[in-house]
Amino acid sequence: MNYAVRVDVTLRTGIADPAGSTIERSLPTLGFDGVHRVRAGKLFLFEVDASSPDEALLTAQKLADRLLSNPVIEDARCSLAED
């Protein structure tokens, strides 16, 4: 089977997020008040050949931890992508 997977990479809690805070600071000048805790991250989409959804997610998590994220500063969350 072929499973579509998405990986969300965000900075770990406690790690400064310069992109997120710059976006947040600029929002009031555009008239968007009351928007808080903006965090910037990365989205990866790909497909995995696997015999089950769990196996696909396991492969995805392995490659996310090895390459797509830097575990020193980032968390990677894998889920099955919806078409």
Added chain:
Amino acid sequence: MTSVAVVVFPGSNCEYDAARALESLGASATLVFHSAQDLSAFDGVVLPGGFAHGDYLRPGALARFSPVMSALERFAAGGGPVLGICNGFQVLTEAGLLPGALQKNRGLTFLCQPETLVVASTRSVLTRAANVGDELVIPINHFSGNYTCDDATHRELVENDQVVLRYRDNPNGSRDDIAGISNRAGNVVGLMPHPERAMSSLLGSADGLVLLRGFLGLEPAFSGR
């Protein structure tokens, strides 16, 4: 030390500056492409600045998987002097040869300017010819130079004297003003500033000399300091 490898990744752009700087101090510098699998013929290895593999994904993330990196790990494990400058520092952290990570500068600004650095340790191959407290003016040129690590790692860095250089006026948000660190043994060093661009007072600063002379194992030069 006489023979230094300067590793060239696709996208490196400071390899000639680094080689020229080392040769001006009497070393022989060889540009070694990232596909090389053996560094044992060299007395030292420099990872120069630039944008290895386009800096895609994260700076240093893809360079870490270049064939030369296993040779570099062996070289470093054997105690060989390794210096990562700017992008080279980012590669060393991604490869796990140095702790922590470099993330985007505070304020999301690309910085290209001279900075005053304070020597924090002389236990590393880069700073062994300097004195603790020396102030060196060395240019920086980076977007992701904001040194980050968790509390435990920071404590270890300080306790083991691995913080090598600090910024006097922190330009990028780096934790504890850190500009450069070493591994525990002191033979692997990474720093964001570019000592190879501070080799002559005619060009703004000659303060890189004491660092590269240290890296080459030379006695400190008389520099009027």
